[in-house]
Every structure is written in C-alpha cells, then in structure tokens.
Amino acid sequence: MIRTTDQLIDRIAGDLVWRRRELTDMRALVQESSSQLRCRVVIRAAVALLYAHWEGFVKSTSSFYLEFVASHRIPYRKLAPNFVGLSLRSKYFELGASEKISSGNLLADFFCTSLDAQSRVPYKNVVDTKSNLSSKVLLDILAAPGLDHSQFETRLRFIDSSLVSPRNHIAHGEDLSLKVAEYLELHDDVIALIELFRNEVENSSVLRRFERAAV
The missing domain is CATH 1.10.287 (Helix Hairpins)
Known part of the structure; x- marks a missing residue:
C-alpha cells in the first residue's frame, strides 16, 4: 500500500524510468536508421511505442495516486x-x-x-483508458482523482491529432509516414506531456488536494 508522498513519488519514478529508457533507445534507432525504408518502419514502431507509454503511464500513475488516497482512510x-x-x-x-x-x-x-x-476509496481497476486515450477519455480520467485539467487544455488537440490518430492508423495497418524531424518533435512533446501528468499527480499529493476544502 502506498501510504506516504515519498512512497508515491518513488513508485511513479520507478514506473517512469524504464519507459524513458525504452523511448530513448527508440529515439536513437530513428536517428540511426540509414535506409529510407528502415527509417519509415522504425518511425511507425516508435509512434506506437510513444502512445503505449503515454497510455500506460497515465493509467499506472493515476492508480498509484488513488491507492495513496485510499490508504489515508x-x-x-x-x-x-x-x-x-x-x-x-x-x-x-x-x-x-x-x-x-x-x-x-x-x-x-x-x-x-x-x-x-x-x-474506502476504490483504486483497483478504476482507471480505464479504453485502449484509446483520446482527449475526451483523458479529461474523464483527470476528473476521477480531481486533477487540474486546465494544465492540459492547450494540449488536447495535440493528443487527438498528433498522437492518438497516428497511433490508430498504425494499429489498424494503415499507411502513415513521418519525417525524422517530425517524429523527434512528437517524441519530445509526448515526454513533456508525461512529465506534466507526473507533476500534477505529485503536486496534488503534496498539497493534499484529496481533502475537502474547509468551508
């Protein structure tokens, strides 16, 4: 059971470290791909992995936070x-x-x-990304643990058009081509999005936003 803010931060950090390693390695593969065909294939795989880690991080981190709140009873x-x-x-x-x-x-x-x-706050199997973490689904997930959605409002269109849509095209076996520079920009934007979600959860725990404001 996650009982302290330090434990929560450590769990989030532990979940993020292996994700970043994989994404960093994939980024390097994109940059090192020599032939045009190989580069195209690697970028398609990289976009799918980017989305997978974004969805996975949101789900795991949200669940960690719910577990943390539940432990306070x-x-x-x-x-x-x-x-x-x-x-x-x-x-x-x-x-x-x-x-x-x-x-x-x-x-x-x-x-x-x-x-x-x-x-008795439920925390197991509560967060449902619906295997398609669109902006609409994200806003619903943010509402469950009471996270500040205003931090994400300027990124909602990016999530749908630049991340979820390309991932869906790839998952459905459809054609999608991105230039190396376009992928690198996407990679950096998704990492920034992950960090934003991480900061929001950690700030909520430190500031004890899970408590009802005094009237």
Missing part, C-alpha cells in the same frame, strides 16, 4: 467530492447487480450514516 465528510463520487460509483455497481427496490437502501444508508466513517 479519511472520513467521507473530509474527503474531496470527487473521491466520494468514486466510492458512490462502486456502490452503484453493487446496486446494478440487484433488481430489488430495497437495494437502494445501500445508498440511503451511506448518505444517512456513513459520512463520518473511514472512507
């Missing part, structure tokens, strides 16, 4: 609303398994008696 009343929402969402799934009208008592009981109880 803060009473629901003192927890930021988005985390209460995650808990309610899991209860809705429980209700979905039953057609009995009385099953609604689960939610009623929560509102009436559980606000002062220690929270």
Whole structure:
C-alpha cells in the first residue's frame, strides 16, 4: 500500500524510468536508421511505442495516486467530492447487480450514516483508458482523482491529432509516414506531456488536494 508522498513519488519514478529508457533507445534507432525504408518502419514502431507509454503511464500513475488516497482512510465528510463520487460509483455497481427496490437502501444508508466513517476509496481497476486515450477519455480520467485539467487544455488537440490518430492508423495497418524531424518533435512533446501528468499527480499529493476544502 502506498501510504506516504515519498512512497508515491518513488513508485511513479520507478514506473517512469524504464519507459524513458525504452523511448530513448527508440529515439536513437530513428536517428540511426540509414535506409529510407528502415527509417519509415522504425518511425511507425516508435509512434506506437510513444502512445503505449503515454497510455500506460497515465493509467499506472493515476492508480498509484488513488491507492495513496485510499490508504489515508479519511472520513467521507473530509474527503474531496470527487473521491466520494468514486466510492458512490462502486456502490452503484453493487446496486446494478440487484433488481430489488430495497437495494437502494445501500445508498440511503451511506448518505444517512456513513459520512463520518473511514472512507474506502476504490483504486483497483478504476482507471480505464479504453485502449484509446483520446482527449475526451483523458479529461474523464483527470476528473476521477480531481486533477487540474486546465494544465492540459492547450494540449488536447495535440493528443487527438498528433498522437492518438497516428497511433490508430498504425494499429489498424494503415499507411502513415513521418519525417525524422517530425517524429523527434512528437517524441519530445509526448515526454513533456508525461512529465506534466507526473507533476500534477505529485503536486496534488503534496498539497493534499484529496481533502475537502474547509468551508
């Protein structure tokens, strides 16, 4: 269980280090490719890997943060609303398994008696990138742990048009050609995007944004 900010930062760093190594090696392969055909093939593989590590990092880092918040067991009343929402969402799934009208008592009981109880924030299998981390999916993921989406607003079009769309073309076996300079720029932009997501999660933990603001 991730219980401290230092542990969270270490888990994120450990997850990122191997991703960066792979991407750095792939970047070097692109630059070293001699023939035009080999360069084209390597770039296609590199774009797919870039997307894979972006999606994988968002999913793993979000899950680490949810686990960190869950470990605090803060009473629901003192927890930021988005985390209460995650808990309610899991209860809705429980209700979905039953057609009995009385099953609604689960939610009623929560509102009436559980606000002062220690929270049980779900963190396993909560983050769903839908295997297609578009800007729309990203905004939904950011909302779950209450991360600041304003930091990503200027990058939403880039995510869809320059990263997700090319990756989908490649994944579906369609033609896509990028020049070396275009790939290198894409690589640097995705690394910057990953770092932005990392900073947002780490800042949220340090500033304890998972707690409800005092009224």
